[in-house]
Amino acid sequence: MAYDLRDFVEGLRTAGELVETDDEVDWNYEIPAYEVLSGRFGGPAFLFNNIKGIPKGPRVLAAPFVGSFYRPHKKAALALGIDPNLDRTQWNQELGKRMAAMLRPVEVSTGPCKEVVKMGKEVNLLEFPFTYHAIGDGGRYIFISASIIKDPDSSWINTGNYAIEVFSRNRLVITPYQHTNFLAIYTNKYQARGQSMPVAVCLGGDPAVTMSAGMILPPGISEYDIAGGIRGTPMELVKAETSDLLVPANAEVVIEGEIRPYERLPEGPKIEAFGFSVGPRQPFYPIRVHCITHRKNPIIWDLHTSMGASSVALQESLANIAFLGQIKTFGLPFKMGDTLAPTRNGAVGIAAVPKKRYPEDYPGYTKNLYDIFLGLPGLGGTFGRHAFIDDDVNLLDLGEFFDALFTQVNPARDVTLTQRFPVTTLECSWMEEWDRDKNAGPGTILQPKQFFDATTKEEPPLGVRRLNFETVFPEKLQKWVVENWKRLGFKEEPRWNNTWLKAKF
Amino acid sequence: MGEMAKKYRIFIPEKGIERVKEMEGQVSSDVVIDEDTREQFRAKIMISALPQEGYDELVIQERGGYLPGNWYIKVLEREEEEEEGITVFESMKLGDRRGYMLRSMMAEEKEKEKKEVMTSELEKRWKQKRELVDKLLQKDRKKE
Numbered sequence: 001m002a003y004d005l006r007d008f009v010e011g012l013r014t015a016g017e018l019v020e021t022d023d024e025v026d027w028n029y030e031i032p033a034y035e036v037l038s039g040r041f042g043g044p045a046f047l048f049n050n051i052k053g054i055p056k057g058p059r060v061l062a063a064p065f066v067g068s069f070y071r072p073h074k075k076a077a078l079a080l081g082i083d084p085n086l087d088r089t090q091w092n093q094e095l096g097k098r099m100a101a102m103l104r105p106v107e108v109s110t111g112p113c114k115e116v117v118k119m120g121k122e123v124n125l126l127e128f129p130f131t132y133h134a135i136g137d138g139g140r141y142i143f144i145s146a147s148i149i150k151d152p153d154s155s156w157i158n159t160g161n162y163a164i165e166v167f168s169r170n171r172l173v174i175t176p177y178q179h180t181n182f183l184a185i186y187t188n189k190y191q192a193r194g195q196s197m198p199v200a201v202c203l204g205g206d207p208a209v210t211m212s213a214g215m216i217l218p219p220g221i222s223e224y225d226i227a228g229g230i231r232g233t234p235m236e237l238v239k240a241e242t243s244d245l246l247v248p249a250n251a252e253v254v255i256e257g258e259i260r261p262y263e264r265l266p267e268g269p270k271i272e273a274f275g276f277s278v279g280p281r282q283p284f285y286p287i288r289v290h291c292i293t294h295r296k297n298p299i300i301w302d303l304h305t306s307m308g309a310s311s312v313a314l315q316e317s318l319a320n321i322a323f324l325g326q327i328k329t330f331g332l333p334f335k336m337g338d339t340l341a342p343t344r345n346g347a348v349g350i351a352a353v354p355k356k357r358y359p360e361d362y363p364g365y366t367k368n369l370y371d372i373f374l375g376l377p378g379l380g381g382t383f384g385r386h387a388f389i390d391d392d393v394n395l396l397d398l399g400e401f402f403d404a405l406f407t408q409v410n411p412a413r414d415v416t417l418t419q420r421f422p423v424t425t426l427e428c429s430w431m432e433e434w435d436r437d438k439n440a441g442p443g444t445i446l447q448p449k450q451f452f453d454a455t456t457k458e459e460p461p462l463g464v465r466r467l468n469f470e471t472v473f474p475e476k477l478q479k480w481v482v483e484n485w486k487r488l489g490f491k492e493e494p495r496w497n498n499t500w501l502k503a504k505f
Numbered sequence: 506m507g508e509m510a511k512k513y514r515i516f517i518p519e520k521g522i523e524r525v526k527e528m529e530g531q532v533s534s535d536v537v538i539d540e541d542t543r544e545q546f547r548a549k550i551m552i553s554a555l556p557q558e559g560y561d562e563l564v565i566q567e568r569g570g571y572l573p574g575n576w577y578i579k580v581l582e583r584e585e586e587e588e589e590g591i592t593v594f595e596s597m598k599l600g601d602r603r604g605y606m607l608r609s610m611m612a613e614e615k616e617k618e619k620k621e622v623m624t625s626e627l628e629k630r631w632k633q634k635r636e637l638v639d640k641l642l643q644k645d646r647k648k649e
Binding site: 028119120126132136138139140166167168169196198242243244258266280281288290291 | 516518536538542543544545546566567568570589590591592593594
């Protein structure tokens with residue numbers, strides 16, 4: 001029997017990470033509010049069994065991935081049977097190892113997701129307790145799902161996790177940004193041919209599918225294969241009712257529909273995965289919903305994007321490994337890349353760690369390297385701000401990151417402002433009116449990119465680049481102090497970053 | 506005046522107060538949000554800065570916040586979309602076009618053209634046949 005969302009709920013319960021209640025709660029603000037508070041201290045997940053205005057049946061799992069900055073993957077690890085006590089570097093290494101061992105999915109004849117089938121006029125999205133997350137939002141939103149589409153020219157099935165607005169009883173509005181494979185398939189293939197694109201939005205099932213859907217993977221790679229790798233068993237898929245798309249057989253809810261060429265509906269504003277509200281309303285892609293299949297008493301999982309809440313914790317758990325996939329695919333000499341979530345550090349941007357040390361292979365080598373990184377859609381291509389740091393700076397520790405940013409950057413030399421490129425409107429919390437007038441497409445504006453070269457420009461005379469616990473003391477002594485830490489009565493865990501220095505990805 | 510039971514919200518562009526003034530007292534079409542269900546729909550509406558019979562409460566949202574003051578709305582007619590059938594997508598064998606995208610698309614186009622030619626040709630023949638049959642029938646009638 002394949003692992004599914006209900007197994008995850010039981011796993012959370014066993015680990016003492018779940019609060020379940022039959023008290024009535026409201027999908028309108030209240031459920032998200034519990035998650036936001038839980039996110040402040042890496043708190044529990046919630047299973048709400050009684051939702052105001054919703055006939056008994058659907059339940060809501062909120063805050064499923066809430067975690068702390070140093071261990072954002074705590075609950076994701078539980079879902080995958082990985083030790084939740086691994087540090088971020090070890091977590092990424094383990095995940096990377098599993099992802100490399102991709103497993104193709106298997107097709108089965110039917111599954112629990114077909115327990116209830118509703119077609120045509122029976123379809124009513126408002127029967128489900130999709131939540132309303134924040135003041136000013138344009139509607140209710142689904143922030144965690146796997147949207148399945150298929151490349152019409154090959155066997156490539158693409159799965160993505162996008163913000164989806166619940167527009168009406170039978171309309172969703174999906175918001176894939178320009179760097180996604182979703183748009184590459186829809187815009188360049190279906191729309192170009194004047195054809196509708198079938199799409200299936202899947203909630204629940206094996207969390208491995210949704211986690212893989214949240215990664216930016218190179219074109220041609222199916223997230224189902226990746227999910228099979230990280231789970232260690234193939235995903236079980238079943239044919240959708242209105243198309244030949246393959247959906248997870250044990251999904252809680254599958255929403256089937258089509259996106260017609262050139263059709264758009266107003267979407268937003270909404271709270272975004274990086275921690276602020278994105279607006280104004282933009283024209284995005286409506287899904288005409290024709291069929292909903294679901295399990296009996298389905299569990300709708302729900303994310304919030306505030307500080308420490310599930311969306312941010314997931315981003316911090318999975319973005320690095322997705323970047324690593326891109327870096328490996330293109331054979332770039334970088335150790336790691338990362339999306340910097342502003343809810344933790346106040347800036348939207350991409351940081352990367354070039355492996356190359358000075359002297360350069362040729363004058364301008366590093367500049368060329370940066371240009372490649374900034375241009376690739378899955379890496380820096382769609383964001384406005386970027387930073388490059390040395391490979392001995394732990395990208396997964398913001399303290400070290402900021403130390404490098406403020407000590408190694410000469411504002412006159414190391415800050416570059418480019419000409420305008422299309423970047424995502426994720427940055428629109430600060431964009432000016434003239435920026436918004438230059439919409440290059442849904443979710444895209446034209447604006448300059450800025451990057452900071454925070455790498456060491458020359459080797460320091462004594463050979464110590466920075467004053468960290470890991471760089472100023474001999475390793476033997478570091479080990480001694482760490483081992484004595486608890487014996488000396490300290491309750492807080494010592495964060496020994498030697499795993500990053502030794503890490504090879 | 507009866508109690509206002511419903512509350513709606515509409516969005517306007519930045520610095521849209523001029524737009525709101527234009528809309529006041531006029532019938533316009535806009536996407537409206539039902540604040541109880543958060544459902545969105547397009548409707549013919551009228552808005553007003555003063556409470557009136559048959560009007561509900563309205564929130565007008567622009568970038569960065571809500572328009573100050575009290576606003577009221579009358580939803581005259583919900584613009585329902587035309588009835589639509591369920592689109593069922595024909596299944597295409599996985600990998601049908603793998604590596605032959607251009608060739609297979611050209612073949613598809615040719616096939617379509619062929620069908621059109623065949624259809625018009627058949628129609629022509631059917632007309633000729635019909636005419637022949639009519640002539641024969643007329644001859645028979647004359648004989649009778």
